[in-house]
Amino acid sequence: MGCRSCDKPKMNYRKGLWSPEEDQRLRDYILKHGLGCWSAVPSKAGLQRNGKSCRLRWINYLRPGLKRGMFSQEEEDVVINLQAKLGNKWSQIAMHLPGRTDNEVKNYWNSYLKKRVMGSSNAGKSPSPPERLASMSATTGGGSTATSTHGDHDANHSGGSHGQHAISPAEPFVDPQHEAKNFVFADWMPTAAVAAAGPESYTMSAHWPASTASSGNVTPSHGAFVGDQMSGSSYGNALQHHQHPQDHHHHQSAAAVAHGGAGAGMVAGGGYFDLLNMGDIYGGFTSTNDDLLF
């Protein structure tokens, strides 16, 4: 833990939302050097952030394998059950939800599930997500906020996280192009990995779990957007424009898959990332590029 070699002079750290440039720096740095001493990351990566902030940003946003978008019915059930069982042990709950971060689970619980659970105790009249979804879907994805600066995820989220009603077997909406947007990894990997490994050496099949590489869900189209986004004048605007009114549908297919008996994991084997393997991927970020075998 202690990393005295990482000692650095105190400085005024930047706070607030991360800019695309900062994200890029952090990504590049970690892709290049792997995970190590977070306190050393800011200076080495040329960021005016503290290590804690970098770590958080990486874990909650930039880390490979993150699954963004609405929670499937199955995921909701897991959260509700585990919350009842474990209490607010978000990190532990998140462990059962591949691709979800504790922060995301926590936010989802606080903003929606808690009310729903409370509500359900009241004659089972749960405040159904559609209430908001209905209005959201009529817009560009609704509640995406400042944080929508990061856009697509939030776009998916805001509308999506409340779209449980959309989980309808009779409505197996599947749009690979959209589904791909559920993954931050897909956002940046195509470009970042190329940057790290070199265009020649980078191929999807070589770096992704087979199930992922073959799933076709990791589409470059989104990565291309990121490129635009990065070069755009406004992170937030770009992303907002990217929000899709139908984003809330993304996960219903995931849910459908889950309900369809994926069994081993809510998304594993369903044509999505094999998120159950993502732990290995995280672990892959050790110290060298050689370890970056996705």
Added chain:
DNA sequence: AACCGCAACAACCGCAAAGGG
């Protein structure tokens, strides 16, 4: 058109645990 309240969620803060010197 302006204002207000609500919702969503990223990010911050503080604390405790872990681990090296």
Added chain:
DNA sequence: TCCCTTTGCGGTTGTTGCGGT
């Protein structure tokens, strides 16, 4: 064993967009 630093976690806050009035 103690001290110090880093890391991880959970609670909370801040910011922004949207709908309603």
